[in-house]
Amino acid sequence: MTGPALILVGPPGSGKSTVGRMAAERLGLEFRDFDDDIERVHGVPAGELVVKLGREKFQESEREILADLLPQHDGVLALGGGTPTAPGVAELLEPHHVVFLDVNLDQLLRREGLVTLHPWLLPNPRAHLKELLNTRRPVYAAVSAATIPTSERTPEDVLADVLATMPVTS
Template sequence: MTAPEGAAALVVLVGPPASGKTTVGTALAAELGTSFRDTDHDVEAEAGTSVADLFVTEGEAHFRALEERAVARALAEHSGVLALGGGAVTSAHTRALLVAHGAAGGTVVWLDVDLASAAKRVGLSRDRPILGVNPRQMLRQMLETRAPLYGEVSTLHLQTGSRPVRDVLADVLAALPAVGSSR
C-alpha cells in the first residue's frame, strides 16, 4: 500500500558506499508498491552535474551543503523509500532530522557492510570521488569514523556484506510497522 502524499518517508536507508542502499531501496520500494528516491540524484538534478564532478569543480563542502538541503527536502516531501548518500550523516543537521524521524515512528535502516565486501563492490569506481586514490584505505576510514553516526540515527542495523538482497529485504520488511495502519 502506498503511503499518502505529504507523509514522511516510509523507510530511510543510510550506510557507507557499496552497502546496498540503491539495490535494497529499489527492491523494497517495488515490494511496498511505492517510489524510490536517492538524495544523490536530487543533488545532481539541482546542480546539473554529477556528484563526482561537483567534488572536483566545487569541492566537498559545496556538495555537502547541497546534500543537506536535499535530505531535508526529501524527508519532508517523500513518502516512499529514501536512500541517502553515504556521507549525509556527517551533517549534524541531517542527523537531527533522522533522529527526529525515528523518534516519530519512522524507520531509518543502517545498511552496514564489511570492508572486504565494500571494496569488492566499489572496485575502482570513478563515480565515488570521496574514495580518492586509495579506495580501500578510504573505505576503511569511512567505515570506522562514520559507524557511530549511522548508529546514532538508525532504528534498525543490518549487515549486507555477503548476504543476498532478498534476505536483507526480508529483514527490513519484518521490522516495518504494518504499512497502512498508521500512515
C-alpha cells in the first residue's frame, strides 16, 4: 500500500504537529501538516478558508486535496482538526495507520495560542471546544487504530505510545 506511514488526527491543540514532527524524525520520514497543504492550494490559511467557502465547500476541498495527497506522501501526516469529519474522508483513511491524539477540555484551554490560531472559538472558547470535542471524538475514534491520551503528558511520552502502535513491517 502506498501512502503515509502514520496519520495523526485530533482536535486543534492535541499535539498532532508537535508529535508528528517528532515521529517523522524518529522514523526518518517527511512530516506534512495538512493545513499547510490546504493553504498551499488555496493561498489562504485553513481557518480563513472555512469562512470564505463555507463549511460544506471547505470540506469538499479537504477531501479532494487529501485524496490527491495520500498516494503521494509516504511520511507522517497531521490532519486538520475537522478533516476526519468531512464526508468521504473516513473511507480515504481506512487503509492507513491512523492514531487519535486525545486531549481533555481543560488541557486544551491551557494550550498557549490556541484561541489566537483558531479565532472561530471566540467569544466563548470553553463552550466551542466542549461542543467540538463532544462532536468529533467519536469520529476520531472511528477512523483510528489507536487512541493516545495527551493531557498532562510530555510530547516524548505521547510519541513513545504513538510509535508503539505502528504496525511491524518485515
